[in-house]
Amino acid sequence: MSDSRAPEGDDYSATVLGSHWFSGPPAPAGPVEPDRVEGSVLRFGPGVTAAMPAPFPLDAAVAVAAAPRRRRGAGLRRYALAAVVLAAVLAYLGWQRFGPGIEVHDVAVSTDPAGPGCDATADVVAVVGTDGRPGTLTYRWVRSDGTKSEELTERVPRGQREARLHLLWTFQGTGNYQAKAELQLLSPAQRTASVNFTYRCSR
Template structure:
C-alpha cells in the first residue's frame, strides 16, 4: 500500500512477521557429569590392576637382605700401613739418589807413581786423586807443568757411588842431565782447588 506525500516521493513499508522479533532460542542447560570412582577390574593376589594395560609393581619373588659391612681387623690395617711406609721410603731414597745434592770435592792429592823419579829417556806418571762425596757429576781441571806448559781444560765424568777419581799426567823426559820438575793440578769445578808434587829427572849418561 502506498500514499503520495507532499514531496512526490514514493514510500513503501514492509510488514515483518512475528518471528523476526523473537530473541535467541534457549539452549538446553548443560549438565555436569560427576566422574565415578575407579573400580579395579580384577584382583590378583596382593597386586591390584586398574584397567587394561596398566601394570602395578610386582612384589619381589624372594626376600632381599643387605649384608652388614665387614669390619677389617686391626692387624690388616697395620700390615697395609707398614707396606705404604716402606714404599714411600723407597721412593724417597730413589728421588734423593737422582735429584739429591750434586758432586762435591772433599780433597785433592798429587804424587808420582815412582817416588824415585823417571830415569833416562823415560816418562813420569803423575797421578792426582780427587776424593768426592759419591754423587755423580763432572770434574773440570787442567795440568800445569814447571817447564811453562799447561794442558787445555779437561773433564772427567764421575759415576754415582764412586768416591775417588784418578787423573793422570804423562810427562816424558829425554837427554842427559838433572831436572827438578813440578806438576800442579788445578781443579776448576766443582769448586777451585790446587795440588802439586815435585820430583827429579836424573840421567847421568856415559862420558
Template sequence: MPEEPFDGRPMPPPVDPWATIDRPVPTVYLGGPDTTVPAARPAKPPPPAEEYRFGPGVPVTPAPAPAWPAAAPPRRPVWRRVVSLLSSLLTLALVIVVGLYLWQRLRPIEVESVSVAVPKPAGTRCDVTVDVIATVHTNGRSGVLEYQWFRSDAAPGAVLTEQVGSGQRVVTLTLKWAFSGVGTTIETAKINIVKPSPLQAGTQVAYRCRRR
C-alpha cells in the same frame, strides 16, 4: 549629739558569694568551640617501696644451696701415656732420619782435599814416561769434577772432566809425562780443580839420564 550604744558582740566573717554557687569543671578548649578536653588528672602516687622487716619472729631468707662441684675429667691410664710418649719420640726420630737421608742425597759433590805424587819416579832411566797421580777426596756425592794440569815445561793443559759416582769418596786423576834424551832435570806438575770448588796441589818430577 547622743552616742550610739556599743555592741560588744563579735562580728560574723564575711560571706563568700561563690561558696553557694556550683563551680563548673574547668575545661580546656582546643580547636573549635565544640571540642573540649577535660583537665589533666593528678598522677597516681608511686607504689610504696618493698617493706623489709627485721627482728624476732621474722623468718630468715634461706641461703642459696652450694653449686655441685664439676666432675673431674677421667685420667688416662699410665700405660696409655707411656705409649703416646714413645709414639711421639719414634715419629720425631723417623723425621730426623728421613731428613738426613734426603739431605745426604740432595747434597752436591764437594772436594775435601787433593794431593799429587809420583808413585814410580824415573830414577836414572832414560826415555821414560812418568805417571803423575792426583788423589782427590770428595764427600761421596755424585757429580762432575772439572780439572786442569799444569806442567812447568809446557803450556797449561785443557780443562778435563771426570764423572764421580755416589759413594765414591776417592778419585784418581793421572797425568802421563814423557821424558827423553840425556841429562838431568827437575820439573813441576800441578793440578788445578776448577769445579765444584777451586783447589790446587803439585809435586816435583825428577829425570836423570846418563848415557856413555
C-alpha cells in the same frame, strides 16, 4: 489314637531338609581375572595396585649392584699407589740432579820419587777426596815446561769417596830435568796441588 514313637526294630532315620537363602548374585565358579596387566603389576579395580614379587632376593640385587663400586674403588687405589711410586722416583731423580752436589775434602799429587828413567814416562797421580755424593770434577794439568792441558772432567758416582786423576808425562834425551806437575781443580771447588821430581838420563 496313633502312637508318635518310632516303631521299634525298624531302621528309621529322620532327616530335616533346610533351605539356605542368599542375597546377591551367586559366587563365581572360577578365579577372578584382573582388570588389566601392565608389566609386572596386576591392577584389580580402580586405584588398587598389587606388586608382583621380585624374581630374586633384594639382598642379592644390592650385592650385585655394589660389586662394581668395590672394583672401581680397588682400581682407584691401585692407580693412586702407582702415582705415589712415580712421584717418589721423580723426586729421587730430581734430588740426584738438582740436590746438593759433590764436595771436595782434599787434593794430593804424587809420583815415583826416583823419577822416570831414560826415555820413559812419569805417571803423576792426583787423589781427590770427596764426601761420597755424585758429581763431576773439572780440572786441568799444568807442567813446568810451560804446557797445560785443556779443561778435563771426571764423573764421580755416588758412594765413591776418592777420584784418581792421572797425568802421563814422557821424557826423552840425556841430562837432568827438574820437573813439576800441578793439578788445578776448577770445580766444584778451586784447589791446587803439585809434585816435584827429577828426570835423569846419562847413558
